[in-house]
Amino acid sequence: MGVVFDAIFSVSVFLLVSIGLFVILGLMNIVNLAHTAFMAVAVYAELYFTGHGWNFWLSAAAGVAVTTLLGAIVEFAIVRRLYGRHIDDTILATWGVSLILVQVLAIAFGSTTTSVAPPLSGSVKFLGELLSIYRIFIVATVATVVAAMAAVIRFSKAGLIVRMVMTNEPLARGVGINTGMVQRLTFVAGAAFAGLAGTLLGPTQGISPSFASSLLASTFLIVLMSGRRLSGLLFACVAAGLAQTLFSAYGNPVIANVMVICTAVVVLRLKPEGLIWPRH
Amino acid sequence: MSRHRRSRAVRLSAICAVVLSGAWSGPDSQARAGDVQPIKIGFMLPLSGPAAGGSAEGGQQGLRLAVDEINSRHLAARPFEAIIADDASDPRTAAEVCKRLIFQDKVDAIISQGPTANRMACNQAALKAGIPHLAALSGPGGMCIANLFMIGPETSQTLHTLVRQIVKDGNTKLYYMGADSSPIRDALPPAMSAAEAAGGTIIGSSFSPSGTTDFSSELAKIAAARPDAVIMMLMGADAVTFSRQFGGDDRVAAIKRADFLMTEKALHSLGRSGANIYSAASYYSSVPGEAGMEFKASLTRMYGEMAAPDVWAVMAYNAVHALAKAVTSPSSGAKEILEALPNISVDGPEGRIKISGRYISTPVFVGKTDGVGRVQIVATYSDVPPAAHCK
């Protein structure tokens, strides 16, 4: 039973980290390799504010705000020049951004590992298993964010505009949508999601400038598996989370990471279009 | 014409500069001619790249403090001078840096503080040139190289002391949670013997890859194994990640923790979720005694708020003082130092260390974090000998 909860948590973490990458790739055709560096900035902002006596939730909100602002600056200074360029250029440029950010963090805060205290402690007993409250909180937050995002995309006018830009960008311009602005906002939203991921995962991790960088490869593959659909992202995270949890629990955690990547490679070989339902 | 005039002006000013600088340095260099040349020490450590951080601050401070003390109190037969060099966390750079230190800067000894690969890359040139090389850190034992001395405890000295202390405190069933690296896998069998010798057993072990962000499966395995205590042998951020998740997981709330690789600072950053963690080291900033207090006070005098009296500072400090004791006459050089080192002992901030073979016998302190993650010393073992003796 514990394995089931661990798997749910693992899926939630993958979703949390990949959702920002997902919106940026889906709407802008840009692979943002600076995503985990944005997460690191968020967690250091959180660390900075908690260190100055702010409570956790306020510090987390400030961390998200700082990352969102950083996203806007990076968009204005760098990403704006990449629209319409080949995807390789965007990979190189955002990778460069991530190297710079990680170095700046190392200079500003030092390379020593530190950590931030979780705002919720204790656990509850459920079906004979002790579940950490903070982990339940993360799972619930991710579920809410994903559900809200699905609802916005499906039912709101903003969601319709987003889907228009995703399926046919020139035609979206042709019906009067400022697609450039949509893409700019998308990048900033992606950065805000990185901020959310960084500040939420902060209390569960050792914090160093290379925070979360070990998640970049697997989430990148997850986003490729998603087929640029939210439902696809969900399936991809479930596949990766199951591979991760089951191989760690019943095998060897060293193999588990490799298995996540193997799963992605096999899926992309069999279904290059990603884990999406065929639609009618 | 004007070009000719300009070149003459350049030449004239160059001559002036040479004359002036010669006049300036004249008396000094004359005075030095009768004096002894300083012993040059090259101190190599990672100041950039992935291995940077951790040791950098303390190591440099400890080194500088020792050099200052030696020169002001004339503790050696020759004055000391230190050159600090960055190995960029890269073995190839380390090899180049050491060649430069030896052949260009003509250092008489090298002190290094960094990854094993960098140390070994550096030592190729040092060994060939017959230059003593002091590794000012703790690490695995069993290494026997003519010019290389470890001025820090080897793994068995601290780890086995830690294991013995935990067992002695009534935690007989232990779990070994290690990083997936060969030195840490290799340290398991001897740790097992140490546990058994003390009356305990290691009932299970896991190894997790570097960069693990979610330890829930490992925690589930630990909860199922029901040990009395877990020995954490994780590196860098992983150790803190594991401790955080361990501290937040009530399935393992009754299990005690012992950490082997976390720094005092990292332990402190854990706050409440890092309470009651055992650890062992050759130095903590809370070690009792006159020498320890004075060491901290001296560093604070030199560096104010930036002072980092940590284990790195102490090991670099001890290494320089060991060299000073080996420089017994104004003619002492690399060769004489190498001959003298095997019989040297140093009274450092933590107590007396004594070079024994290629390692040291050293005090080992077992600490336990209090409610806010500060290390309090619970047991002191003086003169813990190294396990591996070179023939």
Added chain:
Amino acid sequence: MELVLDRFCAGYGAVAVVDRLSLSVAEGEAVVILGRNGMGKSTLLKGILGFLPGAKGSVRLGGQEIIGRPTNAIVRRGVAYAGQEGAVFGDLTVAENIEAGTLISHPGKAREQQIFDFFPVLKERRQQRAGTLSGGEQRMLALARVLLASPKLIVLDEISAGLQPAKVAEVEAALRWERCNRGTTILMVEQNLGLALALASRIAVMKVGQIVLEARADAVDIKSELMRQLAP
């Protein structure tokens, strides 16, 4: 709305497909551009709509210069366009495609009903994904979207391509209603000579990037002249 092109050049990269072309469409007029394949007709329309970066010359829309303006800004001045390809959002439903037309115009339910009256098949397939419609149905959906935008200038690229004759008649009726009742200006590229002659007030023939013939649609002998011009 009046549209005036003066020495207009447009193309892809360094290749100017439309070369110093001048053409004016008066308010309320319907101008149909004919021409063989590869003469630059579609490029001309895309250029006017601002899809092609690097277009040069002058394009005045209702008296205002729009050259170099982004497509979405041009569209918001009251232009609606259906291109030859990619004229529907394939992943979106028919209803959502129709909604796309109303993003800037907010035409109201009555107008929507009227559009469904013109194209009843769209009403039946409201919840179907546009990408699964037949080619002809997709053309009608594109036209419905254009009409719902309540534009002052309609720009259509071969709207009748792939339509059965009965459906061509539906298209003709819809556009004719639009002209008569709303006074909408129309600029369209067509292959269907019959539809062109039925709708146009003026016909222009395009060859290698330029207009080679302009004539009133009710001119005597227009048909034989056009046949001569369009013959291979």
